[in-house]
Amino acid sequence: MRRSRPFWRLTPAERKVWDAYPTGAWVDLRTGRDEEDDPARGARWGPERTVRARVLTALLLGARPAEPGRVPGLRLAGATVVGTLDLSDATVPAKLHLLNCHLGDPVTLIDSATKGLRFRGCDIRRIRAARCTVDGLFELDGCTVHAGLRLDNTRISGQLRLSGTHLAAPEPTSAADESFLADRRRRFGDVERQERGWDQHHWALWAGGLAVAGGAFCRGLRAEGGLRLIGARFDSGLFMQQAVIRATGPHAIYADHLQASSVEFSAGFTAEGTVRLRGARVAGVLSFDRAVLAAEDRCLHLSHMQVDELILRPASARGEVNLGYSRIGVLLDHPDAYPGHVRLNGLQFESLRGQPRTADRLAWVAKDPEGYRPQPYEHLAGWYRRIGHDKDARDVLLAKQRARRATLRWPGRLAGVLLDWAVGYGYRPWLAAVWTAVLLAAGTAVFATHPPAQVGLDERRTFHPFPYTLDLLVPVSVFEQRGAWEPVGWTQWLANLLIAAGWILATALIAGATRVLRPPSN
Template sequence: MRRSRPFWRLTPAERQVWDAYPSGAWVDLRTGDHRRDDPAKGARWGRERTVRADMIIALMLGAHPARPGQVAGLRLAGARVVGDVDLSDATLTTKLHLLNCHLSGVVSLTDATTKGMRFRGCDLRRIRAARCTVEGLFELDSCTVHAGVRLDNAHIAGQFRLSRSHLSAPDQPAAIASESFKEDRSRPLTEAEKRDRGWDQNHWALWAGGLTVDGGAFCRDLRTAGGLRLIGARFNSGLYLQRAVITSTGPHAVYADHMSATSVELSAGFTADGTVRLRGARVTGVLSFDQAVVSAPDRCLHLSHMQVDELILTPASVRGEINLGYSRIGVLLDHPGAYAGRVRLNGLTFESLRGNTSLTDRLAWLGRDPLGYRPQPYEQLAAWYRRIGHDQDARGVLLAKQRARRSTLRVPGRLAGYLLDMVVGYGHRPWLAGVWFGLLLSVGTAVFATHPPSQVGLDERRIFHPFAYTLDLLVPVSLFEQRGAWEPVGWTQWLANILIASGWILATALIAGGTRVLRPSNN
């Protein structure tokens, strides 16, 4: 008995699709001419290549069941699909696979459950799939989507593929006035059209907050006119955006606060015009910006409060501020060129540093904070140098810390700081005190050898020793009883007083510097 059709007057193309669906066979309406088969020009295709969206909906909802022993499915190439493909709230047991097709309406999978959706080389207006569940593959490979993709709170059990696709945000001219989707601008937009246009999503080519992808999310060579909104998204097998070019229409190119992933590749030529924000992200593997190009008027990388096993920060070009504050990083691999502008480091902790970076480069890194001196980054870097056995570099960092802190003090504190720095390097260079002591001892010995002082008491005969006398003046406590036995004369009295004062200063600086080094820093 012939099965009835809910559609009459089917076009030749629709008749082929109807008959092929129960067996899942391909229907190829392409001509073989690349120019004539370009989906971007699909609005010009004739009736022989036109398929109504209503018929696709009916087939996917079971209007023509599978034949016994066969697996039904809709596989269509080179067709012009007219109307909205609205499968919202449906539970689909068959797969939809469109190749080089032109879809003038919206593909809606809101709250739907499906086995898999594949669009390859298609030209689409918009995809809405909020809260949908895809039990297999969701593919938009080499597609052009003119008014954005919505996948907020969706769950994809298989892979998510966006490689080589071109996405535009809803407010882009390409989405509004493209040749394929011309609108009647003489009438005001209805509320439904405003919702469809996504007035709350105007700057986002991909609106996917809360998205969960169990398989890999492969977005290599993606091109967007609009940002990627991935707040709270979970990529259980990684997010791969190598060579993607994200051109934001708002302040953010990537907005992925609290995202979690096993690995994130924003590398190999990844380009972002706008802020890449990953505040509070959790990456259990590698977060890589190797050979990336990132630029923004103010802050180009907002990477604060993250937890990352390994951060590779070796971009090809960076323009703008980098914020790493309060992040916890296992291994940080970077190079000095990664920090062309300001960098916020307060609260950053790391287990290891890698890269060809000298102590001078690291100190310049610490000095780029726009808020000025912060003690924690210096302490963290010094602790790492100690941990790897580079005690001299650790002392250099702590000395730089005291010098940076000095600029925050009032005039008396600054003067005391300059004195401590000059005499003992804030206790981190105690050998400087020995240099000053030796210099003063040599000068005093030479002067008093040529201009000896007079003896105080003449009742006993004493022999004057200029070296012992000068040493007695420099040491705060008299050791050789020379200071009380001889009295300098003339201008050498000033030298004697200078030597006594210098001795006290050296001793005080050594004690203060040693105390500063040994006690915990709470500054």
Template sequence: MARSRPPFHRLTSAERRLWEAYPTGAWVDLREGHEVDPSSGGPWGSKGMWGRSRVVRAEVISALVLDRGVGGSARVPGVRLAGARIIGDLNLSDATIEAKVHLLDCHIAGTVSLNDARTRGVRLRRCDILRFRASRATIDGLLDLDGSTVHAGVRLDNAHVTGQLRLSGTRVGTPGEAPYREPGADPSEAASWNGPEGSEEPRTWESVALWAGGLAVDGSAFLRDMRATGGLRLIGARFSSGLYLQGAVVTADGTPAVHADHMQAAAAELGAGFTAHGTVRLRGARIDGVLSFHGSVLRARGRVLHLSHMQADELILLPESIEGEVNLGYSRFGVLFDRPDSYPGDVRLNGLTYESLRGPATLADRLSWLRRDPGGYLPQPYEQLAAYYRRIGHEPDARRVLLARQRARRRTLRVPGRLWGRLLDGLVGYGYRPWLAGLWAALLLATGTAIFTQWPPHQIGLDESRHFNAFVYTLDLLVPVSVFEQRGAWEPAGWTQWLANGLIAAGWILATALIAGASRLLRPSNAP
């Protein structure tokens, strides 16, 4: 097949070299041994390094990859270009591209657009780019922006990457930042980078560095050591082989640092130096493996972690530093691995379920954990913790948790309920400490026995001879129903009559408390 002729009257030397190399996919390296920072490629850059000999127009690259008549070689055609200053917008939207595009150490002062395109792997490594767009694109292979700087945001909403997504070491700004313009461009055109009035881009986009709602990545997504000035929007995204953000720093202003509601991933690593200045929100997400915040730094005003209504096989919440509220409400975790200082502020736990707890936390730490819920007393967190202790065979700890639940509930009652609750607590520990009733009974029995031995009552019926036993008499007073027939046979005199009546009342109170406590103890844990 004959090679197409260039559709341009004049090509720069760099463009001509690229045109000749394209059919074989050979590299065109314009760096000439210089280690050039692509961010210096604008008009303020050194002319010696970024002169006309290194200029390639974006429309030339577009013409190459979109011209299917270019061929004639057994090798796969492609654009492989290093060290070029690319001017203009590289617009490949709506195209089907068979050739690979690999740019290295290039300065791209315009927008790279792959919206609605279908293409093979795209690699823009260590490049300096105004903006990258690939909304609804299908990329068969690798999408690689490792080490690049994208000044006005990356947009991948509803895109599909069949290979890996790589943004490791990438620096990403937001469309709200000052745009990068070609020399001589009309300053009034700057507004177009932020979405003109009436455009399809919502103004929220201005504060988002990576907009990737609905993104599907069949391989792994590596965002390690990324620096994002703006949020990462990953709502509904799917990462079949995991999302990895170790060492990334995300600084968001007025928007969540990570907004990943309903995200699905095989694993999500947000630890090992991951830093978020803003809320990390994964409401309704599903992680089939581990969600890790081990060694992360998390700071936000108000809520720092919003992990409600989500599922994960294991949540590792061991941050190096954390500031703000944590919300784990209505989530399900197989394993929750944390420590007491994982929750420096409020923590919402209502509806949270877990199979196992790990970490250096004592029972006192766990009870303090439950008391930090800003919603006040809620029974479910206590019942869940007690069920966990019972499941692992720690019945005494489970009883202590349920006793703490009753004490927390008591603070929500009116005065009569609080008084009755204090009485139940003091006498039998709401039924979870029944041995207290035995102590009270023993104390009253000993007191009554000692006093009635010193001041015995008078016999009522003098026609028969009876022997008085102070211990049996006191025991008969304490039992709600007379068993030993001592009450009717002896009558205390003077102040001891008040003691006898007090022992009878105490016996009824103890019996009532034991019955009430037993009913609480035997009631199913899910009862109101």
């Protein structure tokens, strides 16, 4: 019986690929002229550089066995691949390496198990690799992907390389897509619809649940659309230096619950849209050093995180920063990192670096858009105490009381003003000594020139203005001068003022001494 052949006719280019596969040899169809070899112009290449996708698929699925003693593989440069390269649900035993190729139709790797996948400098319509398992390297360095990259729940045992890659988000392509989006818009509203991520055409990279054992190197990445990385895990780090992400929706990066050993959004990283890492866990450094951040509402949403060190020193930033309820080991920042509102309620940190002045820190905790919150002041004061800066801690707690005063009704505000003037809410007790000295000097001078009248005439007394004034200022008479002399004329008002001032000063000092307004124990 005649043996069946998978293809009755192969083009010369396909015959080269077919013959090279058993040994893993390269097939290079490039001319050596840069302009002619540009994969963006691959649709105009002739049949001498055209290979059908189903020929490549057949080879990768075992149409030709390996040559004894050699490792098979598909290595192709400078070709136009026609048709969909579909390896869905397949187990691919050989590596695929395409260099400077043009793939005008999607590459589909859904639910497949593959060896290394390398696309370098290629022009690709779309890649769909949901739930794919890659035993080795997944590389797209220098590629252009026009309609989105899907890596949701993909597992990569080696590195993920997207350095110099250009990704663009897909657009709705059918009336059904438009109808679905319109229905979601009617039911849930535009903001919530985008927040939940239903509009896939806002995402250049859709990679929720992605797991990369090696490093994820995305340096110099360009994306027209957001990166959706919810629940992604990067065991050896995520590196996005000099990447530029221009969101077409509200989020440039949406990476709630991301886990990584380190994350670098630094060295010129640019995000036009919100960078959201709510609930992320970073075992090392999360860096925004020299980043450019811009959003209409919130440029950074970093709440509920756990990170060993956060470097927040962007080159420029526009929008709100949310650090609420995060736990940070070391926070290295700069006042310019917070150009708008900043949410700090619940934030806990072990150390602050960057040496901003205490005044800058007070301006920092006062930027909460919801107004006064006690926890940021208390935690900041506790940190100053731990490092031995007691004066700075008292300044922070005094600022806390002043901010709290603005939230009280007018009786509480009046009492607060008196406490502030008298002893700085107990954190500046020396003010009481200053007020006492001023009142004592004034009373002594007045009563020296306008002495009071003696109350009892049965014995002769000598008036001394200093102890008399001091006795008026002390709430409980100590020198028995108050009852022996009676002020006359307008000095009666001065005597009453001194008595009232003495009670106010004593009350303020007692409030501070008994720690009614005590600093936090931490």
